[in-house]
Amino acid sequence: MTSVAALARPTAPTEGPLAALSVASLVGNTPLLEIRHVRDGVAAGVRMWAKLEGFNPGGSVKDRPALKMIDDGLAGGRLVPGKTILDSTSGNTGIALAMVGAALGYPVKLVMPGNVSLERKRVVAAFGAEVVYSDPLEGSDGAIRLCRKLLAEDPERYFKPDQYNNPANSQAHYETTGPEIWRQTGGTVTHFIAGIGTGGTIMGTGRYLKGQNPAVQVIAAEPEDAFHGLEGLKHMASSIVPGIYHEQELDLKLGISTEDAYAMVYRLGREEGLLVGQSCGAAHVAGLQVAPSRPTYGSAGALSRSPDEARHGVGQGREDPRQVLPHLSQAPRSRAAHLLVQSQVRRGDEHPQRERRRGHRDHRARARRHARGDRRRRRMVSRAGHHRRADREERDRMISTGVLTDARIDRYSRQIILPEVGGRGQQRLLAARVVVAGDGEAARSAATLIGRAGVGALDLLCGPATLPELSPDCRLTRHAEGAPPPDAAVIVDLTGRPASAVTLGRHAGATGRPFVVGVWRGARGVVASAVRRPCGACCPAATLATGDAAPATPALAASLALAVGALAAAETLGLLLGAPNAGRARHLDVATGACVALPVPQGAGCELCGGTA
Secondary structure (H helix, E strand, O other): OOOHHHHOOOOOHHHOOOOOOOHHHHOOOOOEEEEOOOOOOOOOOOOEEEEEHHHOOOOEOOHHHHHHHHHHHHHOOOOOOOOEEEEEOOOHHHHHHHHHHHHHOOOEEEEEEOOOOHHHHHHHHHOOOEEEEEOHHHHHHHHHHHHHHHHHHOOOOEEOOOOOOOHHHHHHHHHHHHHHHHHHOOOOOOEEEEEOOOOHHHHHHHHHHHHHOOOOEEEEEEEOOOOOOOOOOOOHHHOOOOOOOOHHHOOEEEEEOHHHHHHHHHHHHHHHOOOEOHHHHHHHHHHHHHHHHOOOOOOOOEEEEEOEEHHHOOOOOOOOHHHHOOOOOHHHHHHOOOOOOHHHOOHHHHHHHHHHHOOOOOHHHHHHHHHOOOOOOOOOOOHHHHHHHHHHHHHHHHHHOOOOOHHHHHHHHHHHHHHHHHHHHHHHHHHOEEEEEOOOHHHHHHHHHHHHOOOOEEEEEOOOOOOOOOOOOOEEEEEOOOOOOOOOOEEEEOOOOHHHHHHHHHHHHHHOOOEEEEEEEOOEEEEEEEOOOOOOOOOOOOOOOOOOOOOOOHHHHHHHHHHHHHHHHHHHHHHHOOOOOOOEEEEEEOOOOEEEEEEOOOOOOOOOOOOOO
């Protein structure tokens, strides 16, 4: 077993030829490169530098904390022969741990989200690490939770570096990255910028630089919202906050969009010759936002960190650019060099291989037919159609194997279905406030669906005592019965009581807000929306009449309440997203399974909505 001495720091390049006894000794002493071309709006006197952490043997800045945490575990006796190194990671730390573990002879087991790049999976496998994949829809937080579970099941088997809470993570940067930057810039650095993953890089490096010069500004770059595509970076407001991250030590935190970060990846490659990852792109976007505020004099300005190269993210050059950089818009993608996609390379051979992976029984005959050049019977499928078919197959597989749990359904509906309304639609939902009145199953159904769809604020008037878990973005507020309803984008009444419908309807009419009301009796129910005229105060009583409903069994009555709540939720979300609706009603009969939509007469009105009652 390799001793701690093998982890000694390498000699500085100025001291003579570098001769290392272990790959672990090659970590650090990475070069600093001046950015000369991608300087939008930056004054000539401001110099921008990138710390090229891709020169580490593992290809990323994570080599530093991985080495330090394992060194610390060896020195403290917590990592001994017979134990396995276990940790959760989104990719780069896992590669670093696998590399150091291989160099020292320790087995490594990693928990990674299932949607990490294929190239990172290959690199980890090449180092001999065992990988357990967590739910891709849960991101790095899901990997953290699964890793904790594995450790709790067999604590004596594993040594967990715990990159999110181990002080050795930030200490590695305090001892190496910070001093290197200070030395390489001659002490003239004024700003240090880095992305937030575990927080170790920006905490340790920033702490050292501020110790040398308290005027140095430490600036963090994070995704601008929870639904981002910047692998390895955390949106702290919606994530499990690492124990080593202390936001009070930062001077500024900037939100960077996925689109801008990926566009910067292309620019740095084409204009600077730097093959970098998306976290680097985000850091440099933040640097360009900060640097123009510097004066036109001075020998050193903003320092933008480039944590790692993109070799772990872009694969071997055969992937579709949409898969490599899926969030990139058409404009920056069109300026990039054309890459051959896999379907353009020997398509006749690729087709039977794809069918072989899917288990097609006749792939050999198809391969022979394509080899002869006979394509007459080949059915052309558009690329979009191919992707939709693959999505359907994956969904069917998940359902058939029983792994589509309630939690996954919630996350799938939140992260997959919701983006179909577009970024503006999501922003409208997050900015909206909805009031739901009622304490029965109809109100519970409506509140649950509205809260899980991504509405920013949900107010319950005499609401149900308990609700299933809502979206993390939804702020839930409860009000006592009889309290005046707050101002909201939509008011929903599911009490089933005429007096409550009159009170809330008049409030909606007075504030000019849409009003959604549901009533039910026996096996028949009605859900109506009042928009403009008639308003909630003068919605015709005939519209809400359930008629002579047939008696319902308890099971049918419960189903009716749930259906009324679901219809009310759908109507509310449609109003929030701007669906055309001038007022309508839906009559539902669960006994016959019929649901009929009827328009609400537009001629009615009252003193609140400008007409006559």
